[in-house]
Amino acid sequence: MEAVRLSSPEQLPPHRLGKRPLSRGNGSARSRATTTRNRRNDQSRALFDVIKRGAVLRRHRFLTDLRLLLVPAAVSGVLQCLIYAAFMVRAGRGDWGNLVTACMVLAIMPFIVSTVLAGLRSQEFPFTLSALITLIVYNFGVVVLSALRVPISYSALLAASPVAVAMMVLAATRLTRASHEKLAILDFPGAADAADMIGGDITTISEDEADVAEFDRILIDGVTHHTPAWNLHLTRAQMRGTQVTPWFAMLEEKWGRVTLEHFDISHLAYSPSQLYYTRIKRFCDLLLVVLALPITLPVGAAIWLYIRLIDGGPSFFVQTRRGFGGRNFRMLKFRTMRRGTHGGATGNEDSRILPGCSFLRRFRLDEIPQLINILRGEMSWIGPRPVSLEIARQCESITPAYTARYLVLPGITGWAQVQFRYAGTADEEVEKLEYDLYYLKRISFDLDLEITFRTIRTLLTGAGAR
Template sequence: MLDVLSARPDLRCAMRLRYHLLGGLLLCVLFPALLRNGFNLPPMLYPADVKMTVGALSALLGGYYLHRRLVGFPGVSASSYILPAFTTSFAAVIVVFFFFRLEYSRQDFLLSYSLALVWAYAHTAIGRRAQTLRLAVVPGGAAKTLEQIRGVSWDWLKEPEAGWHRWDGIVVDLRADHGADWTRFIARAALAGVPVYHFKRIRESLTGRVEIEHLSENTFGSLNPNRLYFRLKHAADFVVALLVFLPALPLAALIALAIRLDTPGPVFFVQPRLGHRGRVIRVVKFRTMRHEEAQAISLEERREHARTLPHDRRITPVGKWLRRTRLDELPQIINILRGEMSWIGPRPEALPLSAHYDDEIAFYSYRHIVRPGITGWAQVNQGHVTTVDSVRDKLGLDLYYIAYFSNWLDVLIALRTLRTIVTGFGAR
């Protein structure tokens, strides 16, 4: 992902990771250790104190690592993931201490944890003042489409000029013919150590969408996920679904009872949808609509009934709550155990809608190259959509997930899904 910062000279040093880590080491590791021993250095060499210091340092470094991996994706607020990153790292270290029966002080760990959060939030607040990206744009080709992207200081060049230090990078449409002067300018910038980005790379990094205008030699490679990770993810999906299945049964029973008491009809809604590699799968959900209107009659009606509109009158009172909390998707654990779905991936569409979108959008079928998921990058960024234009934007998000398929992106989506469950973002 894009990893460039536009920082003023007086803040540039403070923003470097080495100073951030040094400050964290002094404040969150050494200060609690000194406080624990009354600022007396020799006792810090005792085994128990060494273990506590190593544990606090490991938790601090783990928190930094988790945070940096999570905030490397577009649209991610650095401050939003400080708490989950450092909470996870400190909790993991405490579990290790507890498991191996190592002596530790909960008060000291709590102090280190609190100071780590304060330091991380303070660093992020200072960094926000210095994080406006400044990019120079070479005219020509499709680079002009970048002007629609906000939050970046664009320098629209009119002629080749020096002064590389002013920019965090140079953006250019590398497929366009720019002439000898601009070509020399780009080459000299690269030699001077200034990053040169293809405009599509920058657009993907800033918007979290992959847009395909035509087939190229890179299309199939970039949209063909790593096979090893794909298989490991499939195995992990099955194991997690197996572990969740039995504990989820009591909750499923209560939901089923609520549905039966709410409106007449079956508890489950089973719908054929398009899955991995274009195979038809039968997706299982808790019924959230009135039964008499849940099934379409004619072929034309099937497409309209497959869409869920804002304030849809077919949704039942219990169904509205289930959709808001996403608990209507709980039975899809069965689909995961069958190997038809994943926890995270592009949402499977109903067959009439999938056929319609495939007719309207040339590259729509590319989203089926990975297993569909209960939640996904498009769901946590865009929510539920129905129009062709919004589905085209959603496809860009799905293709971004496929192109940057990784465990860290899955972790980010999982965290955002928890937020979605709490806030009801995108529910219909």
Template sequence: MFKINNLYIPKISALIISIDFLLLVLAFFAGIHLRFAEGQGFTVSFFQDSFYEACIFIFTMIFSMAAMGMYLPETQRDFNTTLFRLMPSVALCFGLMTFIFYIFPETYLGRGALLIVMVLSFIEILIARTLLYKGISVDILRPRTLVLGTGKNANDLINQNGKLPAHHQPKIVGFIPFPGEERHVPATLVVTDKDSLMSLAGKYKAEEIIIAPQERRGGYFPIQELLECKMHGIRVMDIATFYERENGHIRMDSLYPSWFVFGGGFDQSLLRSTIKRIFDLLASLALLMITLPVMLIAALLILLEDGFPIFYRQERVGKSGETFMVLKFRSMRKNAEKDKKPQWAATNDPRITKVGNIIRKLRIDELPQIVNVLKNEMSFVGPRPERPYFVNMLNAQVPYYGVRHSVKPGITGWAQVRYPYGSSVEDAIEKLQYDLYYVKNHSLFLDAVILVLTVEVVLMGKGSR
């Protein structure tokens, strides 16, 4: 597992990106050779003449696959998952390449050449992914892991309830029991040896130890033995850090207050705040210029279907619990909340207009929030702002919910690209786990990753209601 600007990158994902890069290089030059070389060999001049076009195609294709979520751990499963994500990736790449050709005519390849290159890329990547997921063992990339604990927390580590494919899970070689702890893991995996942790790590060739006791207060805790293991190069982490690393969220039932106090992250420095503000302004102005025609059309359609008002202002909770009025295109009929009691939007909500249904699916209704970003009430990327009514309710029911208000809310966020639309307390808890991850690990790199993943949310209508 690599870590770039606080974002964990699984080794298997890095391997897949590297393989994709090589396959795209092969597909591009093979396709160009088939279309234009007319039997000539691969010469130095042949590669030099097409170098810039190759770079543009490879970058665009990798961007398209990343935007369609093909490098997320939960999507790296099988042939069908790869096929149904690769097809829109190729379509997106074709559209972007066409746009690039229009802006920069000197990079034009020709429709025939581009078609051959894209067909070859599609076939190569589909075959390679299938072989990697099914036909090739990737155990060498899975760390051998000892788990300290045999209770419910330890049992949850087994397959993580099927949320991730096998090659994204640690290879658990044994569970070491705490004295008096109730066993919830298979007896065959329990380590019965009474040796020291360092000896057990050597015996089982463990690369890491996960601390997953059911109860932390009082009793036995082998701090000196864990320190010895760490000094010998064995990774030692608690279960909360493990879920943060593997799942991209901070699991609520594994948290404890000292983890927030002594853990890393939560960067609120002046430098980080300045960089984020500059990023917000540049991204917002760019989005405004790109989407202005779309916003004008949306405003006209809202006016024709249901009249004024076109925009909808609603009170939301921002940074440090301060409220502000968020601006959105109106997607519901007038007086949608006659009794004045706030309510979550539901699937097939009858309050949503025909135009509203379209602009909500494509997230066009969120575009006026660019104004909130320019006014410094929101960021471009951050936890989605919630209404005070729901914030008060969730603060009373969900531990640490207020932590998400330590940063400015955003138009898009980590929870929005990793979890479907929420409409209940349970959904709010699930999304909070991703929000906490963002609050702890936010960086310019993570913001860029979220923007790339937002492309799929917009184009595929993911999680809309």
């Protein structure tokens, strides 16, 4: 049998070696690198040439947004480290190296969350998104510590996690409300008034100088600017990535209210998450009522007894209000005025108020019986505040848009209650309607959560109580 004679590496062709000969490989690699580098340079020169011909460089807000989050991230990291260290010291742990490692991970995580938030910049659900991202990153940090086999205190991490979530939620809220867009408004007869209402630095540009490439957002008037003369400029702006927004929509974003003259029921467009939330909101209402019973039952019983003792019965004040779907219902409150003196707007230091009941009105304790309305399905914790039939009829005659607030359950508190002063007349109720319509358009868990926080602040300060 003839033996197979092996060839030397120099005799084998390149495809048999699995790589080219060393001497040829280096030269070929250098040649390919040079070719790639030249191609990139040509592409770069081509892009710069396109810019010279009229293309623009898009402005990126990532670093600007990130700077807004750095301080909350640093505070979050410090607080978490302090909490974790306090737990470790209290437990008598002396492994300082492991403590330093855990604190380093805790300090880094808020900056990772900030980077993600700056990249996403959610305007719609800042609370939910920031909390979810924080929990994901937090769990990833725990996994990293476990992978490094660092002995950690899970109770300390559990105690520090609410701080991480709270600080990142505050940071996301700060980012959402930050306004560092470069704005311009296209000229129309009411442009100056619109710019004043929106506030901030807004450039007004006319048709003959309508180069809108340098702006982040262009504000337009629907009647004036949907014309052939402006279509070219607006299309060019949108193709370049500049947002084109009706000026009243910008006003709505900034001030949390809808202008009645620009509202139409067709503007209501709900996302699936909003629809799902409205379905589970009823369950949340009932759950909160049950959870509040250990407090509200004894407090309510004491208030009922106090009113009976100082002014006799009845202790409840019942009034027919306009509710969901335009249907009337009987809303319950504790009676805080002397018998036979109800009616009309309530003024400051009203003489009709029973002794000691100003305290109940200030902290909204007279609203406790409305938990019964929630159980009946007539009200929710959060929604447009129901008004009397007389006020409802007056407002409905002033503007047909008033009936839109009947599309959701009325609430004990609401966006209009935390944003607007006390409404004592029909005209003020119509003005207040702008905030109710904003809630109707933006209804979400995040907005309800913000209303809850603002309501707590209002209760603590007593603002708006009469």
